[in-house]
Amino acid sequence: MSLPSNQRHFVDIKDIPGDALRHILETAKRWKAVRRDLPKGALDPEPMLVGHALAMIFEKSSTRTRISFEMGMQQMGGSSLMLQGGNMQLGRGETVADTARVMARYVDAIMIRAKDHKAVVELAREGSIPVINALTDRSHPCQLMADIMTYEEHRGPIAGRHVAWLGDGNNVATSLIESAVRFGFSLTLGCPQILAPDTAILNWARSEGGKISVTDVAEDAVKGADAVFTDTWVSMGDTRTDDRMEALEAFQVNSHLMSLAKPDALFLHCLPAHRDEEVTAAVIDGPQSVVWDEAENRLHAQKAILAWCLGKI
Numbered sequence: 001m002s003l004p005s006n007q008r009h010f011v012d013i014k015d016i017p018g019d020a021l022r023h024i025l026e027t028a029k030r031w032k033a034v035r036r037d038l039p040k041g042a043l044d045p046e047p048m049l050v051g052h053a054l055a056m057i058f059e060k061s062s063t064r065t066r067i068s069f070e071m072g073m074q075q076m077g078g079s080s081l082m083l084q085g086g087n088m089q090l091g092r093g094e095t096v097a098d099t100a101r102v103m104a105r106y107v108d109a110i111m112i113r114a115k116d117h118k119a120v121v122e123l124a125r126e127g128s129i130p131v132i133n134a135l136t137d138r139s140h141p142c143q144l145m146a147d148i149m150t151y152e153e154h155r156g157p158i159a160g161r162h163v164a165w166l167g168d169g170n171n172v173a174t175s176l177i178e179s180a181v182r183f184g185f186s187l188t189l190g191c192p193q194i195l196a197p198d199t200a201i202l203n204w205a206r207s208e209g210g211k212i213s214v215t216d217v218a219e220d221a222v223k224g225a226d227a228v229f230t231d232t233w234v235s236m237g238d239t240r241t242d243d244r245m246e247a248l249e250a251f252q253v254n255s256h257l258m259s260l261a262k263p264d265a266l267f268l269h270c271l272p273a274h275r276d277e278e279v280t281a282a283v284i285d286g287p288q289s290v291v292w293d294e295a296e297n298r299l300h301a302q303k304a305i306l307a308w309c310l311g312k313i
């Protein structure tokens, strides 16, 4: 399937039609299979982005996102530039809009990990090239594409399944809520009341017919789930306070909570993980955990996102 190619962005899952998201995922699954026996640095058999350049702006730390985007561009025959937000003129007051206009003269796409979601939206609005959100305070859409891919490669279609989230109602949780709507699975978020997900995104999900519930009882959240997701209790930019850590204690993913989910439930975590905070070592290093496949799938999912944004698929 080829979709109209002008000005695609990957800023939030909710802004992208379900059929485009599905197309990206199915492409990623095919490309993963094609690369199975190739060295990591080898070109794809049909490199899609020869001659294309991606600028990667980081205002926050990263391991997976940085490496997977850079290797993804290399495999597709393109190049990438790693830019620290603080070292750009952006850090000295040049506007996002001017930065976007200038960057569009040098590179073909921008990937940005930003402190403030509004900057990503503005980059997308002002530049004339695709912008990919690589995590903001609001959302982490690339992560969720890899997560859905991982669930489906282990258990088949996610549509109609039931997913549980435990912990902070944070940026990854927001993208999970949006994914539940676009990919058609039901979702229960178990969060302490002081860290509940954003009301606006819950209202949006329900207005779209999403089957989303929120509880502050961890046991209720995981009951009968096909997959259990969690994330760090202290995201980049958050402050580690005693109140936060105490409120989250009951939401640690441990063997007891996993035993309330379906017997074949998967455990997912975007990483980096903090063993014995949000998840016990027995769970993340145990047989239900698919976190390493999930990390690998960032690469394959993002290659398909890049190709989609650039009108190649």
Ligand code: CP
Residues within 6 Å of the ligand: 061, 062, 063, 064, 065, 066, 135, 143, 270, 271, 272
């Ligand atoms: N999951 C994720 O985005 O990891 P990094 O922060 O290491 O990029």
Ligand code: NVA
Residues within 6 Å of the ligand: 135, 170, 171, 172, 231, 232, 234, 235, 236, 270, 271, 272
């Ligand atoms: N919620 C985490 C995700 C890290 C990949 C953060 O924003 O720090």
